Amino acid sequence: MSDVTREPPHFDASFKALLAELVRWRRDVRRFRTDPVPEELIEQLLTLAAHAPSVGFCQPWRFVLVESAEGRAAIIDNFKRANQAALGGYDGERRALYVGLKLEGLTQAPVHLAVCADEGAETGHRLGRATMPETLRYSVVAAIQTFWLAARAEGLGVGWVSILDPAAVVRQLELPNDWTLVAYLCVGWPEEEHDDPELERHGWETRLDHTVIKPLKR
Numbered sequence: 001m002s003d004v005t006r007e008p009p010h011f012d013a014s015f016k017a018l019l020a021e022l023v024r025w026r027r028d029v030r031r032f033r034t035d036p037v038p039e040e041l042i043e044q045l046l047t048l049a050a051h052a053p054s055v056g057f058c059q060p061w062r063f064v065l066v067e068s069a070e071g072r073a074a075i076i077d078n079f080k081r082a083n084q085a086a087l088g089g090y091d092g093e094r095r096a097l098y099v100g101l102k103l104e105g106l107t108q109a110p111v112h113l114a115v116c117a118d119e120g121a122e123t124g125h126r127l128g129r130a131t132m133p134e135t136l137r138y139s140v141v142a143a144i145q146t147f148w149l150a151a152r153a154e155g156l157g158v159g160w161v162s163i164l165d166p167a168a169v170v171r172q173l174e175l176p177n178d179w180t181l182v183a184y185l186c187v188g189w190p191e192e193e194h195d196d197p198e199l200e201r202h203g204w205e206t207r208l209d210h211t212v213i214k215p216l217k218r
Contacts, residue, residue, distance in 0.1 A: 026149055029157030030198060032108040032188035041154060042111060042187070049147035054139035055132075058124025061143040062179060066112035074172040075164070075184065076106050082163045097204055104161045109186030114169060115144055120178035140182045147185075157190035 011019075046063050054060060066072055083103065090098050106112070117140045129135055148158045166181035199205055 022149055022153055025195065026152045027157065027194065027197065029159045029186070029190050030102040030105045031191035032105045032110070032157060032186065033191050034108055034110060035189050036110050037156065037188060041156075045147055045150045045154070048150045049143045052139070052143035052146040054124070054142065055129055055135040056124030056127030058121050058127075058129075058136065058139065060118045060121045060123070060136050061140045062116040062118050064114040064116065064173065064175065066114055066173060071173055072106070072112055075112065075169065078164050078168050078172065079104055079106060079161060082165055086163055097202065101202060101204065102198065103163060105159045105186040105188070106161065108191075109159065109188040111187035113185040113187060114173055114175070114181060115140060115183040115185060116170070116175060116179040117182050118176075118178065119180055137180065137182055144183050144185070151187060155189065156187060159186040160184070161186060
């Protein structure tokens with residue numbers, strides 16, 4: 001345990017304004033340039049992601065770089081199967097919209113990251129997970145969001161591919177059986193920049209006007 005005491009940083013108005021812009025400009029990117037991303041930059045972003053909060057300080061995230069042609073081909077095939085199955089859940093105008101959406105950037109993105117939760121992690125001694133074991137996976141999501149924002153600050157785009165069979169991904173990448181896929185991320189330099197989400201731009205959904213919900217009186 002460190003006994004060094006540091007003064008907390010002061011975040012001025014300029015920093016706060018830039019942070020708000022960073023959050024607003026974070027996008028789920030689907031269109032990438034194929035230019036390579038420096039390995040040291042990815043390492044830097046993953047190091048920062050590992051400072052995300054985690055239940056009981058268990059740090060359960062496992063980032064797996066998928067670099068082999070065989071591994072990527074298996075994921076692309078996985079996506080195609082899952083995407084075809086998902087298409088069957090829509091009809092009419094919604095089906096037409098679905099067909100027109102760009103739902104993944106697997107063939108263009110230079111970096112593929114499988115992000116898993118280590119369900120067998122002994123770190124943290126299960127603190128905080130007795131009644132809410134799902135907080136282990138929530139912790140992984142916090143690391144993903146940290147990575148995402150840090151990547152955006154560097155000008156990188158990130159796309160979360162969720163149209164996959166997660167159990168099949170674990171098998172295809174020969175990962176430990178007690179790891180659960182939380183996200184498959186495509187990372188690279190964006191082909192284009194937009195200040196609105198692609199799904200909003202193409203009419204799939206509109207942004208809600210979120211307000212704080214007060215407890216109901218009994």
